[in-house]
């Protein structure tokens with residue numbers, strides 16, 4: 070096809086799949102051939118500290134696979150490595166663009182980026198058409214009767230279920246329209262090396278959830294067993310459709326799992342309406358806490374050398390695999406913010422660096438919940454005792470022995486870096502002082 074043929078451009082971001090993709094579906098039905106584009110954004114990549122960041126490898130592998138799938142249709146994926154505004158400037162110069170299609174992204178940086186690109190395209194008379202794709206309900210679709218956003222999960226969840234009808238779970242039949250891609254062989258894909266990255270050695274979880282969700286309710290709280298789906302990475306980058314997952318739930322036990330997907334949407338809705346929570350307490354009085362911020366203790370926490378076996382096992386699982394079990398995420402986050410009185414934002418940033426399934430909304434939500442400053446937050450005086458959590462959720466020490474082998478020999482295992490009773494009293498005093506003002 071020559072470059073004067075009008076094209077619709079579909080811009081992939083965190084929706085890296087060809088099937089059941091809302092924005093792509095509307096692009097494919099637009100009547101113009103669809104040129105699919107992905108942009109590696111240096112503003113995002115430059116913030117990553119590790120050259121072998123596993124998320125970059127995962128995205129690169131995924132766009133390479135999409136490109137290969139498109140080549141079977143005589144098309145391909147155009148992958149650019151540039152600031153989005155420059156990339157769009159070049160695209161506008163090079164192609165006759167009839168319209169641009171993409172899916173909503175609710176994170177603060179993405180919102181600003183998309184507004185700027187929409188304005189840039191508008192100057193050329195090009196429409197920027199955006200769609201809901203990564204959630205069942207977005208932004209203002211589940212709100213209180215007075216039109217305000219919910220700030221507590223349970224009533225939000227009830228309203229979410231009230232609104233749910235089969236319509237919202239229907240897959241977009243993209244596969245029927247694959248012949249509508251722009252026919253070209255001259256597309257480009259930069260290597261990881263060209264972008265300054267290296268291949269990560271981490272293993273990526275496969276999409277595998279059907280058998281797991283049948284027993285989710287009984288198994289999800291025990292970190293030694295594989296009782297959860299590890300699907301977060303795929304939800305993060307859209308390599309699985311949320312509609313497919315929600316539609317797969319068809320029993321009461323499986324609904325426990327769907328409730329977790331509702332938590333994900335709840336936190337996305339919160340971040341969308343309260344973007345300051347990305348780095349400030351949802352409840353402003355919690356920003357007054359006088360953190361100890363002891364760097365040595367922070368380092369011990371990062372390395373999994375606190376002398377508290379469940380905390381250490383969790384941090385080592387994270388450092389080794391890019392994953393940590395939800396129960397243990399709660400324990401290590403509570404330990405950092407309450408026992409060590411280290412600013413929850415330090416922990417949030419560390420998780421952001423390490424988690425394969427890092428998602429700003431859920432990460433900030435989970436951290437603020439643990440630190441007591443968030444929406445549904447645990448009251449500040451409820452302080453997890455890492456020892457009793459261990460007895461309850463890893464009674465046979467299977468998880469601990471896997472990740473902290475030296476625990477078997479007490480002479481080799483570090484002494485606790487802080488005494489539980491001391492830490493508890495200090496935390497209560499610090500929180501009380503901040504909240505009393």
Ligand SMILES: Cc1cc2nc3c(=O)[nH]c(=O)nc-3n(C[C@H](O)[C@H](O)[C@H](O)COP(=O)(O)OP(=O)(O)OC[C@H]3O[C@@H](n4cnc5c(N)ncnc54)[C@H](O)[C@@H]3O)c2cc1C
Pocket residue numbers: 289297298299300301302304329330332333334336393394395396398399402420424426427428429431432433435436439
């Ligand atoms: C301090 C802290 C930080 C967290 N950071 C993240 C994060 O960066 N990214 C992230 O996706 N989740 C985060 N969570 C939530 C939760 O721990 C993970 O979603 C879950 O452990 C991922 O494992 P899984 O894919 O096996 O989930 P499953 O238990 O199989 O659940 C399926 C999916 O539901 C969603 N989900 C499950 N639990 C929650 C939850 N509590 N809140 C929001 N969504 C949930 C996730 O998308 C998850 O992949 C965090 C929790 C805490 C306490």
